[in-house]
Amino acid sequence: MTSGKTKIAYAVLGILTVAGIAAWIYQLMGGLGVTGMNNGTSWGLYIGCFMFFVGLSAGGLIVASSASVFHVAEYKKVALPAVILSTACICVAGIFVLVDLGGIQRVWRIITGFNPTSPLCWDICVICLYLVINIIYLVFMTSNKDDADRKVAIVSRFALPVAILVHSVTTWIFGLQLSREGWYSAIMAPLFVVSAMDSGLALLMLVLGGLNKSGWFKTEKKLMSSLAGLLATCVAIDAFLVGCEILTMVYPGAAGAETLAIMASGVTAPFFWAEILLGLLIPFCILVFARNRENMGLVMFASVCIVIGVFCKRIWLLFTSFFMPNVYGAPGIISGSSASAHATGMDVWAVVGTYAPTWVEIVIVIGVISLGALAFLVLCQKLLPAAKTAEADGANAAAEGAAA
Template identity: 35%
Template sequence: MSSETYDSTSSGFGTPGKVWLGTLVVLVAAGLLAWAYQLSEGLIVTGMNNVFSWGLYIMLFVFFVGLSAGGLIISSVPKFFHSDRYDSFATLGVLLSFASIVVAGLLILPDLGRPLRAVGFLLSPDFRSPMVWDFGIVLVYGLFSAVYLWLLTRRDLAARGSRLAFGVEDTEAGRERDKKLSFWAAAVAIPLAVALHSITGWIFALQIGRGDWFSPLVAPMFIMKALVSGLALLLVVAILADRYTSFELPRSQVTELAKVLGIFVAVHIVYLLAAERLPHAWADSFGFWSITSGFLVGDSIYFWLWTLVGGVIPLALLAVPSLRRRLWAVFTASVFAIVGILFEGVNLIFTGYDQLNIDAAPGVTTGTDYAGFGSDVWATTGSYTPTIVELLISLGLVALGALIVTLGVKYLPMQPSESLSRTSRETPEATGAVADGGTGTDDATESTQ
């Protein structure tokens, strides 16, 4: 482990850490300027139109809701079953969940065009709309994640004398009481996280006019996406934190969680994908190859980025025991799994709008683009490309989430007060070999199991 970027025991950041923070701040500022420009000019500066009413903002909203829900579920399940085995990951998982839901919630505002429209969800909600339920649960979930994070860290904050403890004292009785409270918090967190992403999935599943979305399997697939992306993000951030901060990564638990990630990816890609696509393929044709190609062959590059990059490659890396014990393999598989889930969202929304539910000429007007052209264009199919404004706003919000995680890892106690024994970690030689590309021997890694 190296602490050259920043060390949570020191008062400040090192030079690389300051560069990282500066980059994030610049991206956040660029996002704010782009949003100010969008507010002054309107949604016309985006690539959305009458055909594509949802674009990059909603796609990323779905993605970050999944990251948040998955992270909270993964962190809460052990606590619900009174196990402290994965406590080293619990606080980090809740921090990632909180940061992700902040990003997801804020992504709603630029998509609305005028932020004050969000007040309508509170003052005059129409409870027949799943949008209202989704907006409400995002607010409740965000507040709960913040309280849950404080519950997991407040005793250690009190031990440090931090003001963030808000008067809580570090006592043995208090720690025992917090363990019981953590169980009840987990009992609330798990169904809340499931409800969060299920309701998001139902927004799509209830669109009867769009055959690609109208399916009872959308919500279960959203939950599986959350588990894959949430666990993958937790592993990626934990490995990076172990490399660049004082966070101590229990190597044997990484291998165990990598197995779980492989199972999640297999269920999501191998089973649920076939379960969703096969009935549609069967209904379209009764020929063997037509049915087979209907659910195995995608209709866009997004499909292959989702299934091949985000499914086959992670499974290949995680299915081999000797690879699963190497950090570089787990890190790579996790990154690819996240990329796959990201492009599943692209496939869901961008291709979902390609075909209009009005297929007769002249179709619908596509409206004007940000340059003022296209007012007389009518079409029965659509196209969408995010503009630089959308990209800058989205990057700014993602940078804000990364900033929350960075400061959280720096200033919050990420692990239980009983520090992990250094003997449970790999030797410096093995660690360095893994960081340099995994040239260390299997024996060095197995010694930590």
């Protein structure tokens, strides 16, 4: 039985998912030229969202498994919604890689031609492993058998390192590329793990807030305040690592300073400053005070800021390094995109990278996220004990209302 509000949510998400699938079929027919990507900026919104969702996923699982590993009894209470969220997010991340492929019909070549030096290969392995661990985790957590608790504790010992690894390996797709000034840095992996924790935890708080409201899952206010404290700590560590990275980039006044100039005052500046403000400064200033952590409205506001801020971070990180070619000179790089196929003369060339997502990309991104949200709702309804009863009550109430 499903109540009216949930039905509407399912319907809306379903329609958006179908729209996304339709746009993806359109992209398969026309090729990736229907996106805004081109030879200069060869990765776009899809890969940005991929990084973002791997992070969102890792965050939830890190909290859930630390609870088991370090025996934080309090946090164990939110482990189930955290792992459901983590499972939905990692599926979303995986789908983003698949929609970004130009030749998805040849994707099996990764298995037959597996190249052990490719970070993309490592990432595929670790994401699959991570998904499997998430599912095992869910199975054990919802099991009624006597030794389920012990099994959860065992799985959590694997889940925690794999959750950290999944985000590190995703970072290494970027962080190991010497050719890209803004990516190549040893701090990138820890930085990503921490921003995964703060964005993932912030999303978890938002989801817990939502579940609380719907009556699907009750979280004590005290626990929410405690999680908000952890969130503030993660934001502070994130800010520290970002600061280390920026200082190291700018200090020699060499190539790194040029890259920083693109971030601080160039094309990706709006995203950079949005991250500094929304992702770090505002939420930290709110959450650092115990009184604010008691106020659920403020905690939710800070969480929204963090999620948006970390998304902006993915955007500036990805695109800053595509902006300036290493070998600079006119006419630059030939675009190769659909738009340029109809352009004439010199319009197909660009001395610096340019990119703007097209409607196809945006519809696909919304569709994939809707699919993830749908999966999350279904899993919650099936696995959260309170959700079943709440929904049944809601449906009964709705039926009574209709009868009256």
